Amino acid sequence: MNITLSKKQLIAIAAILIAGIVLALLILGNGGAKDDHAHEEEKHAHAEEKSAPPVEGLLLMSAEQGKAAGVVIATAAPGRIQTSVALPGEIRFNEDRTAHVVPRLAGVVEAVHADLGQLVKKGQVLAVIASTELSEQRSALLSAQRRLSLARATYEREKMLWQEKISAELDYLQAQQAWREAEIAVQNAQQKLQALGAAGSAKGPLNRYDIRAPFDAMVLEKHITLGEAVKEDANIFVISDLSTVWAEIAVPAKDLATVRVGGKVLVKASAFNASAKGTITYVGALLGEQTRTAKARISLQNPDMAWRPGLFVSVEVIAGEQDAPVTVQSTAIQSVEDKPSVFVQLKHGYQATPVITGRSDGQLTEITRGLAVGTPYAAQGSFTLKSELGKASAGHEH
Structure with missing residues (x-):
């Protein structure tokens, strides 16, 4: 069957086709514009993300990196803080262990065996x-001992005859009395020599007198020379046991x-790093x-002779202990932007958190504001975190 289209019908069909093509072009054009707009928005978002400033005090670091840097994590908790008073002092x-050595007998110096220091x-014989x-004292003792020996023999003979x-x-009774008196005379002579420090049998000449150290010590002063005539009360040596000081x-x-x-108390040296x-x-x-x-006065053990007399020290007297609701280890406190801060552990790093500190005893520090109980923080290695934070801030500014 032959269909013959009229001229009007052909014009209508052509118009419909042209309208469809135009509509399709419009639709395609709008879609591309939307895609381009979306792409531009995405690029703008990325640019904004890159240019956005970082969170202040935030250091991105994994737990493994922190552990490798020496960071040790602890938890803020209540604690007891010692209170103390610092006072200046001197060693x-x-x-009680310092002696002024005197001869106790007048004489002439024959030998000197000790020197300063x-x-x-x-x-030990010093001089x-x-x-x-x-x-004369030793001669009197020898005479008394001989009289005692004779009196004892006479007593025994008279006792046998009686x-x-x-x-x-x-x-017999008179001999017994003479024996007792001779014993007393010997004891008296011995005690005189003991008081002079010359008891016992004499070695060598009777006039030899050994001046000995009364205890283990160091010679601090020496006022004696060979051939010098010294009096019984002359201060010839000053010695001191420095194993303990005040x-x-x-x-x-x-x-x-x-x-x-x-x-x-805790004693700290002013001239060098030492405490006891x-x-x-x-x-x-x-x-x-x-x-x-x-x-x-404080008594100090001084085995290494580090605490020398005349040394200035600081003495911390422990007054007592007080409870603090929130404490951290003192090593955790760092100054960040001139503020005391604690590095709090987060999921992906550490946050330098400003805090207000209270009492401290060198081991624990009270936190009065800025940190809650149970907060994990860097107890050790906080200085390393501070250094890394400074490097990150410098890199960002650059």
Whole structure:
């Protein structure tokens, strides 16, 4: 069947086709514009993300990286903080173990065996003098010993004669009395020599007198020379046992309630890095008229001779302990932008969190604001985190 289209029909069909093509082109054009717009928005978003400033104080670091850097995590928790009072002091000789050696006998110096700074042992001979007085004392002892020997023999003979009814009882009693008196004379002569430090049998000449160290010590002063004539009260040596020393402090009246005998202290040297624990052994009962302070004394062990007399020290007297609701280890506190801060552990790193600190005893520090109980923080290695944060900030600014 032949279909013949009229001219009007052909024009209508052509118009429909043209309209469809135009519509399709419009649709395609709008879709591409939308895609281009979306793409531009995405690029703009990425640019904004790259140019956005980082969170202040945030350091991105994995847990493994932190561990490798020496970071040790702890948790903020309540604690007990020791309170203390810091007082200036000075190391002194232990006067209970310091001796001024005197001869106790006049004489002439025959030998000197000790020198300044020398360590001497108890009983070691420091010097030798020749003394006529000592010679007389030893002679008196020898005479008394001989009289005692004779009196003992006479007593034994008279006792035997009396028992055999040969001599009278009076002779026996008189011999007994003479023997007792001779014993007393010997004891008296021995005690005189003991008081002079010259007891025992004399070795060598009777006038030889050995001056010996009374205990283990160091020779601090020496005032004796060979051939010198010395008096019995001359101060010829000063020795001191430096294995223990005293730290002497001046205590103001307001701190007397804190500084008590038996209290524990921490002594720190001012000239070098050294510290030692000690115990308060003495607190003066009177205040100085000029200083209005009382003297207190701490006994310190000094095995390595590090605490030398004359050294200035700082003495921290522990006053007691107080509870703190939130504490961190003192090593965790770092100054970030001139503010005390703690590096708090996050999921992907650490946040330098400003805090307000309170009391501290060197081990624990109280946090009064900025940190809650149970917060994980960098107890060790916080200085490393501070350095890394500074590097990251410098790189971003650049």
